[in-house]
Amino acid sequence: MSDGQTLRHATADDLSRILDIYSHYCLNAVVTFEEKPPSIETMAARMQAIAGQQLPYLVATDSEGVVLGYAYASQYRAERTAYAHTVEASIYVQHDKLRFGVGQLLMTELLTHLHTLGRIREVLAVVPEDTTGVGRGVEHFYHKNGFRRVGLLENVGKKVSPSVDCVVRVHGEFELD
Numbered sequence: 001m002s003d004g005q006t007l008r009h010a011t012a013d014d015l016s017r018i019l020d021i022y023s024h025y026c027l028n029a030v031v032t033f034e035e036k037p038p039s040i041e042t043m044a045a046r047m048q049a050i051a052g053q054q055l056p057y058l059v060a061t062d063s064e065g066v067v068l069g070y071a072y073a074s075q076y077r078a079e080r081t082a083y084a085h086t087v088e089a090s091i092y093v094q095h096d097k098l099r100f101g102v103g104q105l106l107m108t109e110l111l112t113h114l115h116t117l118g119r120i121r122e123v124l125a126v127v128p129e130d131t132t133g134v135g136r137g138v139e140h141f142y143h144k145n146g147f148r149r150v151g152l153l154e155n156v157g158k159k160v161s162p163s164v165d166c167v168v169r170v171h172g173e174f175e176l177d
């Protein structure tokens with residue numbers, strides 16, 4: 001971690017920075033299958049939904065308070081109540097601030113927070129497999145953070161040619177019973 005990076009819970013005031021960070025990946029990478037950046041209202045609704053689920057939405061900031069990345073957990077298939085103990089982790093670091101420890105800081109705190117909730121049984125990361133761009137480091141990142149690959153949704157996305165697989169990862173420590 002670089003000096004001055006801090007973590008806090010995200011607020012509505014962070015939405016425009018969060019959208020800036022996310023838009024880059026929508027437009028330039030395979031790591032999200034969202035192709036068009038969402039509106040700020042959509043991002044706000046997503047943040048509110050996570051707050052309503054009492055799940056964490058974190059931002060990491062630099063020493064001047066500028067948001068460098070964000071991570072959140074969302075209820076997996078929230079409309080299906082049997083999934084109530086399963087969440088999906090998402091994390092995005094500003095594209096020109098990678099490899100400075102921001103992602104590690106966010107993921108460590110996200111997992112710690114989920115542990116303290118005491119009601120989460122599975123933490124999933126369902127991530128399009130990008131073997132050419134920023135996604136190259138994702139495998140190492142998730143492995144280092146305790147996730148293991150449990151499945152592959154083959155050819156489910158076609159953001160660019162050819163079709164792209166989606167890797168399903170699960171965090172081992174949450175597999176309680």
Ligand SMILES: CC(C)(COP(=O)(O)OP(=O)(O)OC[C@H]1O[C@@H](n2cnc3c(N)ncnc32)[C@H](O)[C@@H]1OP(=O)(O)O)[C@@H](O)C(=O)NCCC(=O)NCCS
Pocket residue numbers: 025031089090091092093094097098099100101102103104105127134135136137138140141144
């Ligand atoms: C994945 C991501 C969050 C990592 O964030 P980061 O701030 O660059 O990662 P860190 O600097 O904290 O690195 C943490 C660990 O992951 C490793 N890592 C991160 N990027 C890597 C890369 N491109 N290649 C190899 N290892 C990488 C680091 O080496 C470090 O491990 P180490 O201590 O053993 O060296 C970031 O690359 C990102 O936002 N990617 C785009 C969005 C995305 O793919 N999100 C996942 C799907 S939601």
